[in-house]
Amino acid sequence: MQHKDVFIILADDDEDDRLFFEDAFEELKIDTKVSTFKDGLELMNYLTQEDSILPNILFLDLNMPKKSGIECLTEIKKINRLKDIAIAIYSTSASEEDIENTFVLGANVYIKKPNDFKKLKKVLSNVVTINWQYHTSGLNKDNFLLRL
Amino acid sequence: MKIFIKFDFTAVCNKLIEEKLSELGVKHKVLGFGEIEFLEKITEDQLSQLNNSLKEYGSEVIENQKSILVQKIKDTITDMVFNDDENINVKSSVYLSEKLDHSYGYLSNLFSEVTYTSIENFIILQKIEYTKQLIINTDLKITDIAYKLNYSSVAHLSTQFKNTTGITPSAFQRIITKRRELNNPKKQE
Numbered sequence A: 001m002q003h004k005d006v007f008i009i010l011a012d013d014d015e016d017d018r019l020f021f022e023d024a025f026e027e028l029k030i031d032t033k034v035s036t037f038k039d040g041l042e043l044m045n046y047l048t049q050e051d052s053i054l055p056n057i058l059f060l061d062l063n064m065p066k067k068s069g070i071e072c073l074t075e076i077k078k079i080n081r082l083k084d085i086a087i088a089i090y091s092t093s094a095s096e097e098d099i100e101n102t103f104v105l106g107a108n109v110y111i112k113k114p115n116d117f118k119k120l121k122k123v124l125s126n127v128v129t130i131n132w133q134y135h136t137s138g139l140n141k142d143n144f145l146l147r148l
Numbered sequence B: 001m002k003i004f005i006k007f008d009f010t011a012v013c014n015k016l017i018e019e020k021l022s023e024l025g026v027k028h029k030v031l032g033f034g035e036i037e038f039l040e041k042i043t044e045d046q047l048s049q050l051n052n053s054l055k056e057y058g059s060e061v062i063e064n065q066k067s068i069l070v071q072k073i074k075d076t077i078t079d080m081v082f083n084d085d086e087n088i089n090v091k092s093s094v095y096l097s098e099k100l101d102h103s104y105g106y107l108s109n110l111f112s113e114v115t116y117t118s119i120e121n122f123i124i125l126q127k128i129e130y131t132k133q134l135i136i137n138t139d140l141k142i143t144d145i146a147y148k149l150n151y152s153s154v155a156h157l158s159t160q161f162k163n164t165t166g167i168t169p170s171a172f173q174r175i176i177t178k179r180r181e182l183n184n185p186k187k188q189e
Helices: A015-027 A040-047 A069-078 A096-104 A117-136 B009-024 B044-055 B064-082 B085-089 B092-100 B104-115 B119-137 B142-148 B154-165 B169-183
Strands: A006-011 A032-037 A057-060 A086-091 A109-112 B028-032 B035-038
Touching: A006 A015, A006 A040, A006 A117, A015 A032, A015 A117, A032 A040, A040 A069, A057 A069, A057 A117, A069 A086, A069 A096, A086 A096, A086 A117, A096 A109, A096 B169, A109 A117, A117 B104, A117 B119, B009 B028, B009 B044, B064 B092, B064 B104, B064 B119, B092 B104, B092 B119, B104 B119, B119 B142, B119 B154, B119 B169, B142 B154, B154 B169
Parallel strands: A006 A032, A006 A057, A057 A086, A086 A109
Antiparallel strands: B028 B035
16 A cells, blocks of 8 residues: 555535545554545546546445436446446445345445544545455455445 | 765665675676665574664665575465465464464564564455455365364354455355356356
8 A cells, every 4th residue: 555545535415424534544654545426426427537536435325316326326337447446435324235235236335424533534444445355356346335 | 185085876885886896796687876786695693784784884784684584484474374274383483483484473473573463464354355256266165164274163263354355255255256257247157
């Protein structure tokens, strides 16, 4: 992870959640660069530009206006340039159905939004380091499933 | 009398690298910006020799030794988990320090510093990774896998799987199967 920032994108319509998310990464010792989008449409408009810089990991809220997290996920998996991005679902819901469904659709990580900041930092650091292992240690990305 | 020298820093640096590398006598290619590719095997001794000779110029081999050693630790662990059934009973700290010829404390600190995870966590991650492979690609039952990987019980493996991935082995199997069906709707496996 040296000399190279981990690039992270979050799409979430809740402004507070976006702020917490950014603050959490700022306090972690991992060097990260975080960009946020406030709905699924804005996110997809960015990602589908030919010269967009793709994130090392993308965090998706499930319930967003204009385009939901599930819709984004489904679209991303159909686009060759985007389909290998690691995707973390970042949601207030923890219904078994949502979780299994998003995994089947190709999500790698499912995070139920923690309600305190300390936990949030721990969870995010966990996700980013494990994701990094999958990138750098020859682990099979197809088997990368993580629920937190 | 005073004169002023205009340095060509790139040229100076490249000359320095060339000199030091030819002292070493290892075939190499200078890729620019301080990046060097060795065309033949370089030993750790040679690398530290290079590092030492660069030190008097205030330069050093960046991270390489560390990254190389971290990579070796990872490779050794992967090899231990995936291939070395015989030694699976040996304590991993002993195994690593014997194979890599460094104290475990040193290896452990270095590993955490570079990867932000501990060696212990990496070993668990690899064991669970191997378990996933076996679940998907073989007919082995979770009981057999636990035995093969030297877990004290099935429960221990299941718990560690759940703790590491957040899902149970059977949920994992179900999800991967469904995913495959979704991606290859026509193919009957």
